Amino acid sequence: MVHRERSYACIHPETYKYFFHVDEVRRIWGVLQACYGPLHHTPGFGVIEIQSERFLFRAVGGGNPITVIRRRGCTDADVEALHRRIGFFERA
Amino acid sequence: MRERFALQYKADEHRRMIGGKETIIHCHHYNARLQHTIEHVTDVDGAKIIRDSAEAVFAEHVANVLEEGDDEATRLAAVGALYAHLGFGRLELSRAAEGVVTSDQSHYVEGWQAGFSETQRKACTFTEGYLQGALAAALGRPFSVREHKCMNAGDDRCEFTVDARHEPVLRNDKRPSDFHPKAADGHGEHGNIDEQAIIDALVQMPFMGSDEGLIPAFGVYLALTPADFYNLMCIQFVEQMRAKGLFRTAQRLLTFAGETCAMNTFRGIMASAEWDALIAPMIQHKEDALYGLMALSNGFGWGNWRVTEHRPAETLTIESLNGYEAIGHREYRGSCDDPQCFMLCGVSAGMMELVYGEGLLEDRFGTFLSEENQCICTDAPCCHFEVEPA
Numbered sequence: 001m002v003h004r005e006r007s008y009a010c011i012h013p014e015t016y017k018y019f020f021h022v023d024e025v026r027r028i029w030g031v032l033q034a035c036y037g038p039l040h041h042t043p044g045f046g047v048i049e050i051q052s053e054r055f056l057f058r059a060v061g062g063g064n065p066i067t068v069i070r071r072r073g074c075t076d077a078d079v080e081a082l083h084r085r086i087g088f089f090e091r092a
Numbered sequence: 093m094r095e096r097f098a099l100q101y102k103a104d105e106h107r108r109m110i111g112g113k114e115t116i117i118h119c120h121h122y123n124a125r126l127q128h129t130i131e132h133v134t135d136v137d138g139a140k141i142i143r144d145s146a147e148a149v150f151a152e153h154v155a156n157v158l159e160e161g162d163d164e165a166t167r168l169a170a171v172g173a174l175y176a177h178l179g180f181g182r183l184e185l186s187r188a189a190e191g192v193v194t195s196d197q198s199h200y201v202e203g204w205q206a207g208f209s210e211t212q213r214k215a216c217t218f219t220e221g222y223l224q225g226a227l228a229a230a231l232g233r234p235f236s237v238r239e240h241k242c243m244n245a246g247d248d249r250c251e252f253t254v255d256a257r258h259e260p261v262l263r264n265d266k267r268p269s270d271f272h273p274k275a276a277d278g279h280g281e282h283g284n285i286d287e288q289a290i291i292d293a294l295v296q297m298p299f300m301g302s303d304e305g306l307i308p309a310f311g312v313y314l315a316l317t318p319a320d321f322y323n324l325m326c327i328q329f330v331e332q333m334r335a336k337g338l339f340r341t342a343q344r345l346l347t348f349a350g351e352t353c354a355m356n357t358f359r360g361i362m363a364s365a366e367w368d369a370l371i372a373p374m375i376q377h378k379e380d381a382l383y384g385l386m387a388l389s390n391g392f393g394w395g396n397w398r399v400t401e402h403r404p405a406e407t408l409t410i411e412s413l414n415g416y417e418a419i420g421h422r423e424y425r426g427s428c429d430d431p432q433c434f435m436l437c438g439v440s441a442g443m444m445e446l447v448y449g450e451g452l453l454e455d456r457f458g459t460f461l462s463e464e465n466q467c468i469c470t471d472a473p474c475c476h477f478e479v480e481p482a
């Protein structure tokens with residue numbers, strides 16, 4: 001089960017940390033790389049991230065949770081597509 | 093080109109030198125807030141202050157990174173590459189000779205969208221000044237640059253017109269300060285925070301613009317801005333306000349910008365992956381968050397400041413050995429009668445409100461009061477800030 005918690009980032013008010021099952025998270029990063037671009041390890045703080053046009057995906061080395069920061073121009077459709085890819089469904 | 097911008101870090105002073113200029117790390121939120129503050133006072137021409145300051149500083153900065161034998165194409169490439177490297181965004185300069193420059197990524201637009209999205213106004217005064225200075229350095233003649241389309245106003249890109257002008261390029265006149273900071277003697281309270289580990293991590297981190305010319309890190313967009321720009325802009329703002337009998341208003345506004353910066357930027361930083369990775373594991377008590385923020389700001393090049401006394405949630409005393417505002421004021425104007433470190437003063441209160449406050453951020457503003465009661469600018473050996481509940 002994926003769940004998410006509201007986080008805070010100056011870049012976008014709708015920022016969340018997504019928590020994945022420990023057995024799932026490696027596969028999820030694979031999905032994100034396939035859809036959004038290469039994974040980078042930032043020296044210094046041990047953060048991994050993918051920078052794409054509409055999203056920033058960031059995590060501490062272990063990869064879980066994943067902070068998803070929306071960027072300027074990110075639409076509801078972009079968010080829906082992301083949620084489909086990572087298997088996140090909002091509870092009604 | 094990038095090797096011309098290689099970071100030289102002066103560990104003893106906590107200074108980040110790029111292209112011969114001391115650069116300071118601040119985020120899009122603070123930069124936009126500062127611009128908003130200065131441009132919204134109707135008593136002075138704030139846009140001109142920002143444009144002129146950027147022109148004088150970046151004419152010098154771009155000249156620093158040009159090399160003998162660079163042809164015109166290389167010199168123009170340096171204009172765009174430095175702007176992107178510092179995190180200000182992406183410029184398209186191929187039509188500069190025809191009088192048009194465009195931009196599809198902008199640090200300042202991100203800041204306005206984050207803080208003042210309702211404004212829908214052109215936001216890129218800083219870029220106008222940058223281009224005036226940088227193009228003059230690259231092409232050897234002065235220009236006037238004005239933005240006429242802006243992403244913050246709903247356009248698909250920012251667009252600037254570049255016109256020849258007669259007035260000479262503004263100069264960045266200052267003289268080396270005769271002030272010698274007292275030694276950092278290892279005193280100061282750090283709680284459970286390993287400040288050196290944080291600073292080492294920051295120095296290793298490759299702060300430079302991505303392909304888009306932006307630096308997303310710590311949950312914010314960072315930029316590396318020459319200290320000269322902040323100093324020249326704030327000094328001129330305060331002087332012009334003082335001439336209208338509004339010194340206290342200027343002081344209050346710049347301090348408030350610092351307080352807002354601490355609350356918003358530092359809140360973003362404390363929710364970031366970087367914080368979770370390195371700093372959160374060091375935290376055992378609430379006050380450790382405050383020490384962690386102090387360590388980070390030292391690594392950001394703000395200077396070398398440290399807590400000398402702290403009663404959690406009650407009072408805070410900080411001394412700053414070489415803050416860029418104080419050193420800059422002495423370089424540009426010499427010493428004076430009033431403390432000048434408005435940003436650090438506001439940040440001091442903002443950190444207390446953030447770390448110990450409860451509830452919505454907007455309800456926490458003004459719950460702590462800070463005062464700079466001695467300043468390097470008034471010939472004191474260090475700057476000294478006191479914070480207490482309002």
Ligand SMILES: [Zn+2]
Nearest residue numbers: 216242243250
């Ligand atoms: Zn613009």
Ligand SMILES: [Zn+2]
Nearest residue numbers: 418433467475
């Ligand atoms: Zn001072």
